[in-house]
Amino acid sequence: xxxxxxxxxxxxxxxxxxxxxxxxxxxxxxxxxxxxxxxxxxxxxxxxxxxxxxxxxxxxxxxxxxxxxxxxxxxxxxxxxxxxxxxxxxxxxxxxxxxxxxxxxxxxxxxxxxxxxxxxxxxxxxxxxxxxxxxxxxxxxxxxxxxxxxxxxxxxxxxxxxxxxxxxxxxxxxxxxxxxxxxxxxxxxxxxxxxxxxxxxxxxxxxxxxxxxxxxxxxxxxxxxxxxxxxxxxxxxxxxxxxxxxxxxxxxxxxxxxxxxxxxxxxxxxxxxxxxxxxxxxxxxxxxxxxxxxxxxxxxxxxxxxxxxxxxxxxxxx
Numbered sequence: 060x061x062x063x064x065x066x067x068x069x070x071x072x073x074x075x076x077x078x079x080x081x082x083x084x085x086x087x088x089x090x091x092x093x094x095x096x097x098x099x100x101x102x103x104x105x106x107x108x109x110x111x112x113x114x115x116x117x118x119x120x121x122x123x124x125x126x127x128x129x130x131x132x133x134x135x136x137x138x139x140x141x142x143x144x145x146x147x148x149x150x151x152x153x154x155x156x157x158x159x160x161x162x163x164x165x166x167x168x169x170x171x172x173x174x175x176x177x178x179x180x181x182x183x184x185x186x187x188x189x190x191x192x193x194x195x196x197x198x199x200x201x202x203x204x205x206x207x208x209x210x211x212x213x214x215x216x217x218x219x220x221x222x223x224x225x226x227x228x229x230x231x232x233x234x235x236x237x238x239x240x241x242x243x244x245x246x247x248x249x250x251x252x253x254x255x256x257x258x259x260x261x262x263x264x265x266x267x268x269x270x271x272x273x274x275x276x277x278x279x280x281x282x283x284x285x286x287x288x289x290x291x292x293x294x295x296x297x298x299x300x301x302x303x304x305x306x307x308x309x310x311x312x313x314x315x316x317x318x319x320x321x322x323x324x325x326x327x328x329x330x331x332x333x334x335x336x337x338x339x340x341x342x343x344x345x346x347x348x349x350x351x352x353x354x355x356x357x358x359x360x361x362x363x364x365x366x367x368x369x370x371x372x373x374x375x376x377x
Contacts, residue, residue: 083238083259084132084155086112087309087317087335088354090279090295094138094149096261097236098168099183099223102140102147107359110136112352117339120347131156146171147181161192166219178228183236185221189256190214191245217243217256233264257285275299277307295319302328315339315350329358 086092092110093100116130136151149168155161166187173180192214223236238259245254265279277297284290297307297319309317314337321333337350 084114084134084153085283085291085293085311085314086114086132086134087293087311087319087337087350087352088112088333089263089281089293090265090277090297091331091333091354091356092134092136093225093232093234093263094136094168095134095151095153096238096263096281097183097223097225097234098149098185098221099170099181099225099234099236100147101138101149101168101170101181101183103170103172103179103181103225103227103232104138105140107137107139108356109359110134110138110354110356112354114350114352116337116350117347118349118351129156129158140172144171145173147183149183149185159194161194163190163192164188164219165190166221168221170223170225178226181225181227183223183225185219185223185238187219188216189219189239189243190216212246215245217241217245219243219256231264231266233262235260235262260284260287270298273301305333309335311337313341315341321354327358329360331356 083095086095089096092112093103094110112132112134114132116132118129120129133154134151136149138147138149140147147170149166149170151164151166153162153164153166155163164187166185168183168185170181170183173182193211195211195213218241220240221236221238222240223234225232225234236259238261239256240258242258243256245256261281261283263279263281265277267275267277270276275298277299278295279297280292280294282290282292291314292312293309295307295309295317297305299305303323305319305321305323307319309319311317317335317337319333319335321331324330324332331354333354335352335354337352339346339348339350
């Protein structure tokens with residue numbers, strides 16, 4: 060196996076240590092889809108919502124050897140309350156392409172909600188699988204006769220579990236989650252090449268301040284630590300005008316400054332479209348300087364069997 064050299068190894072090393080070891084994608088729109096970060100967020104918003112995101116990191120960058128490849132991620136998620144059991148349901152599929160590697164997560168989550176006056180405490184669990192696929196043709200073999208070449212497993216599947224807790228108020232929220240508790244290991248066909256998908260612990264939070272009758276300001280944050288040995292954080296602030304138009308800025312530690320813009324469509328703002336532009340601030344000479352992200356979400360109409368008007372939380376109704 061020592062005689063096998065990945066054609067894009069320099070590129071992969073630059074993708075950052077966390078991503079090489081399988082750390083989850085860091086979406087700039089994290090505040091619009093907390094389900095991806097915390098299973099306790101399943102059904103918390105009180106309505107069924109579909110969300111889709113596409114992220115192109117370091118747009119236009121290719122490895123120094125000119126081989127095709129890049130960092131592109133797609134996420135599709137669904138979250139819905141389960142009123143009968145005071146809980147919620149969640150589901151997502153993540154496709155993450157990193158040069159010659161492809162990771163796919165298929166995850167299902169459930170949460171129990173305990174109401175406390177105007178607040179809600181939620182405890183959630185998530186289970187699923189992580190699949191890693193390798194493009195064998197993306198390798199350069201110093202010795203084509205190396206017997207380890209035949210042992211390379213192009214596809215590997217591992218189980219995955221996560222736990223989380225979330226505290227929800229009409230004006231703010233704070234949550235914490237332990238993700239990838241099993242710490243699945245992916246190899247290249249030999250034990251000495253094991254590559255773990257490390258445990259993550261993260262904390263998220265946000266608060267909505269009314270600036271005036273038409274404008275709300277929502278600062279939020281996400282702090283993530285891997286194995287409690289390294290950490291990253293995002294801090295953001297989004298201003299919303301008449302629940303229709305929003306814009307904001309964000310900063311990702313050791314990575315980028317981010318500009319976000321969005322608009323809500325239809326009478327009850329059920330369809331949201333957002334765009335995030337990342338400008339790399341750290342080690343720009345070794346990367347392409349910009350990243351792009353698109354977010355679309357749709358809130359399904361509420362079904363009320365009691366005939367009473369449904370009152371939804373105003374938080375993040377951008």
